[in-house]
Amino acid sequence: MNDLDQLVGAAQADFAATATPAELENAKARFLGKAGQVTELMKGLAALPVEEKKTRGAEINQTKQRIEALLTERRQALADAELQAQLKAEALDVTLPGRQRGTGGLHPVSRSLERIEAIFGSMGFDVADGPEIEEDWFNFTALNTPADHPARSMHDTFYVDTTAPDGGGHLLRTHTSPMQVRYAVQHVKKHAARIAAGEAMPEIRVIAPGRTYRVDSDATHSPMFHQCEGLWIGENVSFKDLKSVFTDFFRNFFESDDLTIRFRPSFFPFTEPSAEVDIAFASGPLKGRWLEVAGSGQVHPNVVRNFGLDPERYIGFAFGMGPDRLTMLRYGVNDLRLFFDGDLRFLSQFK
Numbered sequence: 578m579n580d581l582d583q584l585v586g587a588a589q590a591d592f593a594a595t596a597t598p599a600e601l602e603n604a605k606a607r608f609l610g611k612a613g614q615v616t617e618l619m620k621g622l623a624a625l626p627v628e629e630k631k632t633r634g635a636e637i638n639q640t641k642q643r644i645e646a647l648l649t650e651r652r653q654a655l656a657d658a659e660l661q662a663q664l665k666a667e668a669l670d671v672t673l674p675g676r677q678r679g680t681g682g683l684h685p686v687s688r689s690l691e692r693i694e695a696i697f698g699s700m701g702f703d704v705a706d707g708p709e710i711e712e713d714w715f716n717f718t719a720l721n722t723p724a725d726h727p728a729r730s731m732h733d734t735f736y737v738d739t740t741a742p743d744g745g746g747h748l749l750r751t752h753t754s755p756m757q758v759r760y761a762v763q764h765v766k767k768h769a770a771r772i773a774a775g776e777a778m779p780e781i782r783v784i785a786p787g788r789t790y791r792v793d794s795d796a797t798h799s800p801m802f803h804q805c806e807g808l809w810i811g812e813n814v815s816f817k818d819l820k821s822v823f824t825d826f827f828r829n830f831f832e833s834d835d836l837t838i839r840f841r842p843s844f845f846p847f848t849e850p851s852a853e854v855d856i857a858f859a860s861g862p863l864k865g866r867w868l869e870v871a872g873s874g875q876v877h878p879n880v881v882r883n884f885g886l887d888p889e890r891y892i893g894f895a896f897g898m899g900p901d902r903l904t905m906l907r908y909g910v911n912d913l914r915l916f917f918d919g920d921l922r923f924l925s926q927f928k
């Protein structure tokens with residue numbers, strides 16, 4: 578074996594000993610770099626006689642090419658090894674147990690709303706939905722609420738604008754009662770032909786749950802809260818029906834037959850007479866305490882007229898209850914704000 582073959586052998590061994598592309602580049606420099614062994618051999622040619630220079634020069638060139646070929650081969654091998662290692666590291670282990678997605682849950686107030694809709698639905702009530710940004714007409718005027726009523730003040734109501742052409746602007750609805758008017762007007766329109774012919778109109782029986790807004794915030798009041806409106810209008814609907822509907826509803830909602838209902842005289846501009854509704858449990862932690870759960874009353878003749886109906890013929894009741902309050906009672910929660918803070922430590926308890 579001559580010195581050139583030995584050099585190729587040495588290069589092959591050095592290249593094979595490298596584990597990374599950087600190490601390989603260092604090894605390459607030892608042979609092919611500026612001060613590398615092949616380069617040194619080339620420099621040595623200058624001292625040789627012309628004939629020898631030719632053959633020796635050709636041999637050195639061949640040597641250089643052989644080393645370059647070895648280098649390319651090793652580069653490829655290292656790149657392949659790196660790819661294999663990466664594939665192995667990223668390999669999917671299909672035998673691992675799957676990761677679970679977090680399962681969400683219904684908000685406790687949404688649960689109450691679903692219960693309310695199901696119970697009233699079973700009593701033949703339709704469920705209606707309406708805008709949260711409401712017109713002054715539906716929120717106040719159509720509900721017989723005069724211009725100087727305190728509920729209309731800026732202290733109580735979030736106004737969106739106060740410059741509408743009719744003098745009353747838009748506001749965040751302060752209660753769900755505007756839905757009485759919106760729903761009844763649609764109902765009357767739908768049955769206009771029958772009404773015009775003097776035939777009896779099918780009864781209006783509806784609930785309208787949703788968000789409402791007032792300038793108010795403490796442990797039992799939140800600026801955004803929920804209400805559920807109810808309206809039942811027909812030719813012969815009385816307080817007796819209201820009491821039986823409420824009794825059925827609350828007994829179902831709280832899954833308790835030991836529950837009594839009382840009406841306490843009150844005032845609302847859109848009902849006459851009006852009553853607050855209280856309930857009391859005969860057992861359990863709240864035993865014997867009267868709890869206010871709704872406002873109600875016989876719909877005022879002016880409001881019936883705004884529905885587009887004759888108050889001499891059509892009569893009925895309306896109520897507005899607080900699903901947030903009902904949820905607090907059902908689950909024994911004492912601060913309303915907890916429902917709207919969005920803290921999962923609280924909310925996940927209701928899953």
Ligand code: PHE
Nearest residue numbers: 752754872873874895896897
């Ligand atoms: N809208 C009334 C309130 O927010 C409740 C109510 C509704 C009272 C319907 C009577 C009839 O306080």
